[in-house]
Amino acid sequence: MTIHYFDHAATTPMHPDVARAMLEVMQGPGGNSSSMHAFGRAAKLRLNRSRDVISAAIGCKPSELLFTSGGTESDNMAIIGAARAMRRRGRTHLITSAGEHHAVLHTCEWLAKEEGFTLTVLPVDPAGRTSPEQVRSAITSETALISIMHGNNEVGTLQPIVEIGSIARAAGVLFHVDAVQTLGWFDYRLREMPVDLMSFSSHKINGPQGVGALYAATGTPLDPLQHGGSQERKRRAGTENIAGIVGFAAAVDICVNERKKKQPFMDELRKRWIELLHDHAEVPLIMNGSEQEHLPHIVNISFIGVDTETMLMNLDMEGIAAASGSACTSGALERSHVLRAMGLPDEQIQSAVRFSFGLGNTMEELEDAARKIGLIVRRIRNNY
Template sequence: MTAREVYLDNSATTRTDPRVLEAMAPYFSEKYGNPNSLHKYGREARAAVDTARAQTAALINAEPADVVFTGAGSEADNLAVKGAAWALREKGKGAHIITSAIEHHAALSSVKWLGKMGFEYTILPVDGRGMVSPDALEAAIRPDTTLVTIMFANNEIGTIQPIKKLGEVCRRHGVMFHTDAVQAAGHIKIDVKELPVDMLTMAAHKMYGPKGIGALYVRRGIKLIPTLHGGGQEFGLRSGTENVPAIVGFGKAAEIAKARLDAGADKKLAAMRDYFIEGVLSKIPETRLTGAAGDDRLPFHTSFVVKYIEGEGMLLLLDAAGIYASSGSACTSGSLEPSYVLLATGLDHATAHGSLRLTMSHETTKEDIDYVLEKFPPIVEKLRAMSPFYNKK
């Protein structure tokens, strides 16, 4: 057992807030009704779902009726991309979709799957910070373009996209705009009444809520073809008996996240993020921040590439020191290929293999960061000493 444990993998999942667990607990036991039943227990469950829908909507300043609960953020992405593309094609609007090279697999794979179903798609490049150019988006729009899906903020490199400008381009051309805000919702302020977005994806477990529950904001008047069929729950867009405990948990997590944002927690985290980044870059030579910096980066997110070594080795030695992080490199899942996100930003294969993502939570302290800054440099030195690439430089 190490002297200290520091969890820095909050982009993968967060710890469920105890207040969220407390809110969920009764809906596993004494309040176990099906929200579609008309009796007392059903009405009790329906009221809880309605409350959670209002709480979740308030986080992004949406109307409750515009929030659809799904089984995950990935499912919400699938519903948005496939559901909109099919509905628009049925109306004769066209069958061309635009996305970016750094989207989450849930969106990118949905677009590519639609490509096998007779749709056409364009994948926009990004710059070295992982940013999509609004001008490039405008140039890619065709008369038959119906849908654009570009994520709000990237999970691997933390870059926040110019969503307002991208959405304005879509509005000018009458193109529907979806954004995957799974990493952003609950961590930065989002107002769908101000932003020109038509659909927006969220997930509870990225904001201290439970796993297995997502949500899709669908602007009023947008028509989607459902990807799940059955009893017609969730306004006919997501059949299946509602997961009441998880929905209640999502609502409570959203309520807590909104209060935290209103109190300026994102600014506090951003200051610690910058302290962390400066410490890593100053203590470890030939290390580079990946993604954007400052206001263009998620407040809790840091990510680096460390030359001459691989992410997997860093993860194992950090784990032994009680520091829990992740690598942007897919080699940790058995692939020899580095992250497609990092390659899209212009990194070469060898450098991209040395990626590391360390993402904080509101519970992370300066002492935690100082501990990492103490343990991390010797780990890099040890791995570089064994690296044939470093010894040959």
């Protein structure tokens, strides 16, 4: 059976060059970067070089980049750490949107329930966009932090983070951006952007799982969540994952070098996929998300009249990997909270499938996959 992996928004295959860089570390002599001997100094050198590569790629100082275990930890560190630090300044109000990843939404809700913060969850429009004016209206004298993602992981919609960040900065409010899905697609220059905190994850850009980073601009109030050693400038205790961090840096370096040719190809791949599905699916199709402001590699499509879970099960049997939404919640058989936040009709929500593309996908394989989907839709409609 030919396999088609169209779930790169969940996780991406590791790039061979990344694997080679990590293997060199794992097969070499061990070394703790906090140790003073030669093995420790060698590990520290790898750590520093990796931090230099990634910070240069996103346009910040190396000292402003903290390594974490992934996007969820980066989101938690940013939101909880900044909220607690700002509480000491009399700021106890948080703002986010209903379309955020649960790593942000659930963290904000936990702070409201367990630590007494007040929370405003802003609506999104039918395209999944957050209104900067609604952000402005929600800010009070007690607002500590605004957290709005850059690119949505379910529908690919891009948010106006520069405009929202400018509003936050003018009001003296910290601004956090979940950029887990957008790293590798944008030329970030964080030192020039009105962003105080930004979260990243390695495994969305063909790097290893279990590694991420948090950008924290110089001077940003941020309480550590982990205590122990003095790693990461005393902001995240614990021995660093040197092999994973080296792999992350290698993946970022590849992204920087390949972005200009990769992004146009993904745009064409996405466009062609939509055309092919219209040709083969034989049911009404609706694209969910923004038609103009979207990531190049994610497309969310409702196959009207075809249940999402039934569709995904049949896709899997035909060797096609897709998703119903976030990989963190799709296994729970929940309908997408993002699509509900967008106010879409039930028939659209209950038939939505996310396809996401990346390393290894080709124009040629789309033809075969679209033909299989046509057969699947006919099989489901005919109940056999």
